[in-house]
Every structure is written in structure tokens, then in C-alpha cells.
Amino acid sequence: MLLLQQMIILFVYMAVGYGCAKAEKLDLENSRTISWLVINIANPALLISSAVNGEKGIAPDKLLEAAVLAVAMFAVLITLGWIAPRLLRVSQEEAGTYKLMTIFNNIGYMGFPVIAATYGNEALLYAAVFTLPFNILVYTYGISIVNQKSGRKTHFQWRSILNIGVVSGSIAVILYIGDVPVPQFFKSAVSGFGNLTAPLSMLAIGISLTGIRLKELITDMKLLLFTAVKLLVIPVAGTMLVARILDNELLCHVCMIMLATPVASMVVMLAQQYDSNFELAAKGVALTTVLSVITIPIVSAIVF
Numbered sequence: 001m002l003l004l005q006q007m008i009i010l011f012v013y014m015a016v017g018y019g020c021a022k023a024e025k026l027d028l029e030n031s032r033t034i035s036w037l038v039i040n041i042a043n044p045a046l047l048i049s050s051a052v053n054g055e056k057g058i059a060p061d062k063l064l065e066a067a068v069l070a071v072a073m074f075a076v077l078i079t080l081g082w083i084a085p086r087l088l089r090v091s092q093e094e095a096g097t098y099k100l101m102t103i104f105n106n107i108g109y110m111g112f113p114v115i116a117a118t119y120g121n122e123a124l125l126y127a128a129v130f131t132l133p134f135n136i137l138v139y140t141y142g143i144s145i146v147n148q149k150s151g152r153k154t155h156f157q158w159r160s161i162l163n164i165g166v167v168s169g170s171i172a173v174i175l176y177i178g179d180v181p182v183p184q185f186f187k188s189a190v191s192g193f194g195n196l197t198a199p200l201s202m203l204a205i206g207i208s209l210t211g212i213r214l215k216e217l218i219t220d221m222k223l224l225l226f227t228a229v230k231l232l233v234i235p236v237a238g239t240m241l242v243a244r245i246l247d248n249e250l251l252c253h254v255c256m257i258m259l260a261t262p263v264a265s266m267v268v269m270l271a272q273q274y275d276s277n278f279e280l281a282a283k284g285v286a287l288t289t290v291l292s293v294i295t296i297p298i299v300s301a302i303v304f
Contacts, residue, residue, distance in 0.1 A: 017206025
């Protein structure tokens with residue numbers, strides 16, 4: 001019930017952003033500004049806040065367990081990313097986008113707010129561990145996928161991997177494991193900025209949805225089938241498997257959210273920057289984002 005309440009709250013935030021954009025009070029330029037604030041200030045602060053304001057209830061070996069699980073999860077998603085386009089029989093032009101949409105979930109924009117509000121700071125530390133392989137993969141494997149169509153070569157760049165997501169996640173884990181003392185004003189500041197993550201991220205998503213036609217979403221049968229598998233089949237099957245292997249209920253809940261969140265907005269950014277199938281990526285993000293408000297509580301009810 002608590003998870004359902006949190007998803008309703010996120011939907012309200014999203015609806016407000018959509019309404020403001022329709023009323024021409026906010027536009028896509030505002031959405032980009034808000035996104036910058038979330039990515040570079042609010043989300044990093046939320047991760048660091050989880051380390052300095054939470055109880056010290058997670059042992060280092062449990063964080064290592066989460067890291068192993070995160071790597072295994074992305075390995076499975078990469079495999080599914082190769083299988084999905086073949087099963088859906090999509091064109092060669094769309095195959096790369098479907099691979100990206102299968103692999104990369106919106107673990108930051110939607111995952112962090114849901115986890116923080118529903119399961120608390122300790123769970124958010126587990127989530128921070130998942131950001132490390134996500135950010136490494138999106139700037140290496142993700143770019144290589146969108147470059148396949150154009151034939152451009154991808155050059156490995158450490159600068160891309162050492163982004164704000166990796167840095168803030170690493171800082172959070174170090175502060176937590178090292179039990180580093182920080183002043184109270186710092187705790188209050190990062191907590192205040194971190195609390196902006198949910199409303200700001202959902203406002204930005206709501207604004208961006210105004211650029212998508214509803215008819216285009218509900219008439220694309222392959223995208224609808226993909227969405228059902230992405231938001232229901234994969235998280236239910238994946239979480240059930242993890243629950244059988246791990247004796248860590250909180251980590252299982254975090255894994256469920258990591259798998260059940262919609263397609264990452266980063267997929268759209270990659271498609272746009274590297275001249276891939278931007279329209280399909282935007283539709284995939286929009287459709288999975290709207291439906292995830294319903295499917296995440298459904299997945300939780302089935303699994304737990």
C-alpha cells in the first residue's frame with residue numbers, strides 16, 4: 001500500500017508538470033533546466049544524504065553482495081537486449097533502440113525517489129551501488145550500440161565514465177563504509193537538496209510528455225508488447241529469481257524497483273546525440289513512464 005501511495009504521489013507531480021506545460025507556463029527548455037538540476041544537484045545530494053543521515057545497518061559485505069547482483073542484473077539485461085529485437089521482429093533500424101530500452105532503466109529519475117520514500121535511506125545505499133555499472137555501461141556499451149548504424153568507431157573515455165552519477169554514488173558508499181563524520185549543516189543541506197529529486201524529476205517528465213501524441217503510443221503494437229515484457233515479465237521473473245538466491249529482503253525490494261522502472265531518459269539523449277531512432281526512443285520512454293505508475297505496484301503485489 002505504501003508503494004502504491006508513493007506512485008500516486010509521483011503521478012501527481014508528473015500531472016502537474018504536464019498541466020503547466022499545456023498551460024504554456026513551462027516548456028521543454030524549462031524541462032532541460034530542471035533535468036540539469038536533478039542530475040547534477042538533487043540526485044547526487046539524495047545519494048550522499050542516504051549515507052550521512054541513515055542508520056548504519058548495512059555491513060560492507062552486504063554492499064558487495066549488492067554490487068555482484070547489479071553486475072549480474074546488467075549482464076542478463078544485455079543478453080535480453082539481444083533477444084528482444086529478434087522476438088519482436090523489429091527492423092534493423094529499430095533493433096539498436098530496442099536493445100537500449102531493454103538494458104537501461106530509469107533508476108535515477110524514478111528509482112531513487114520511489115526507493116527513498118518507500119524503503120528509506122538504507123535501501124537507497126543499495127540503489128547507489130546499481131548506478132556504478134549503469135553509468136559505466138551507458139557511456140561505453142550504450143554508445144557503441146547507437147554507433148553501429150553509422151559505422152562510427154567508439155573510443156573509450158574515462159572522462160565520460162567519471163560522471164556525476166558514478167562520483168556521487170562512490171562518495172556515498174565511502175562515507176557510509178568509512179563512517180566519516182560530517183557536520184550537521186552538511187547533513188541538513190544534502191537532505192534538503194535530495195528532497196527535491198522526486199518533485200523536480202516528475203515535473204520534467206510531465207513536461208516532456210506533451211511532445212508525444214497519445215495515438216502514436218497506443219497504436220504501435222510492437223512497442224506495447226515490449227512495454228508489457230519490460231514492465232511486468234522481466235521484473236516479476238527477475239525478482240522471483242533473486243528472492244530464491246538471496247536471503248536479503250531489502251535488497252530484493254531494491255532489485256525489484258531497479259527492474260520495474262521505465263526506460264531511462266538517457267536512451268533518448270543517446271539516440272538524439274548520435275542520430276539514432278530518436279522518435280522510437282522518445283515513445284518508449286513516454287509509454288513506459290506513464291504505465292510504470294500502475295505496473296510497479298502490480299509487480300510488487302505479485303512478487304511480495
